[in-house]
Amino acid sequence: MSVTVQLKEMSLSLNDVEILKPISATLQSGRLHAITGPNGAGKSSFLKCLLGLMPHKGQIKRHWPDKNRGVAYVPQQLAFEPSLPITIEEYLTTTLTSKALFFKRVSSVRSQVEVLLERVGLEGKEHLRLGQLSGGERQRLMFAQALGQKRHLWCVDEPMTGLDVTAQALITQELLSLRAQGVTLLVVHHDPDWVSDYADEVWSINGGLVGHQVNLHAMGTMRLKTPKVMNRNQEVVA
Ligand SMILES: Nc1ncnc2c1ncn2[C@@H]1O[C@H](COP(=O)(O)OP(=O)(O)OP(=O)(O)O)[C@@H](O)[C@H]1O
Known part of the structure; x- marks a missing residue:
């Protein structure tokens, strides 16, 4: 269908x-x-x-x-609170798994994050905090999180x-x-x-x-x- x-x-x-x-x-x-x-x-x-x-x-x-595959949204000009203590890697991990961040991350999720970052050209930036990202980097990250959702x-x-x-x-x-x-x-x-x-x-x-x-x-x-x-x-x- x-x-x-x-x-x-x-x-x-x-x-x-x-x-x-x-x-x-x-x-x-x-x-x-x-x-x-x-x-x-x-x-x-x-x-x-x-x-x-x-x-x-x-x-x-x-x-x-497939009812589990809903809608992906990449918003216009999203801003993050600069003091938010969360990195790109942690953010993407939360979008890919329902487990809380302090649980040991399974390697399959880690490699999914790596692949997504590479697809949007953010490889090597996984340790940056969200508030440190430039406008273009934020946009790329929003794309990466949507790509991970399979919508x-x-x-x-x-x-x-x-x-x-x-x-x-x-x-x-x-x-x-x-x-x-x-x-x-x-x-x-x-x-x-x-x-x-x-x-x-x-x-x-x-x-x-x-x-x-x-x-x-x-x-x-x-x-x-x-x-x-x-x-x-x-x-x-x-
Ligand atoms: N809460 C609100 N109450 C009244 N008007 C609103 C509200 N939110 C948005 N609007 C108005 O709705 C209209 C449409 O806004 P929208 O952001 O959808 O436009 P847009 O086509 O996406 O514009 P742009 O190309 O500038 O991003 C605008 O005139 C905006 O001022």
Whole structure:
């Protein structure tokens, strides 16, 4: 059974202000849906309604085969309290196991953490405290924790904010790989070139759904386009 999410007249009002007019639409599995629109249009609020973080009206119907695989969320510009005494490694460990941190960590979890850090280019930084991370490093870490969760639906809010070109290519490659595995992707993105190259569908939001375009370009030959991955010296390595 494939994954679909159906929105029926989903709307949002906050403090008596209408943020999103009723939206009816369907998200398809194995497709990358780009959410575009101007600042303040309601893009982040749209994702938060889907995640159950905002009190929407209307219906959100989710159909997916494995109830244990829920939704991954990579938020926009997350900040950590600088004095928080927790390292990258400890943080990722807590997202991968239900055991408390003071239990001896099993080697399988340790190696999962290593692999995730490598996938997002944070290898060698596992001992940094969360409050010490730069904006781009925080963004990479949020991606790593989401990758560890094996989810059906990914809600990603402005994933490239603060990322250098190497990290942008890495993250794009991970998103395309998730799509190839049948994951449903919802990505808020401002860059029209990226959207045109990689999105299967473009949803324009501005106080509601004001446009919906199926991007045949990305679904055809461009679907095979893979971003270049560069090393720290900006040399192409893959
Ligand atoms: N609690 C609230 N009460 C009233 N209005 C709110 C509240 N939270 C957000 N808003 C408003 O809702 C609108 C949509 O905000 P949202 O963050 O979803 O926009 P966005 O499209 O993601 O913007 P950006 O591109 O700038 O990130 C904005 O005008 C914002 O000021």
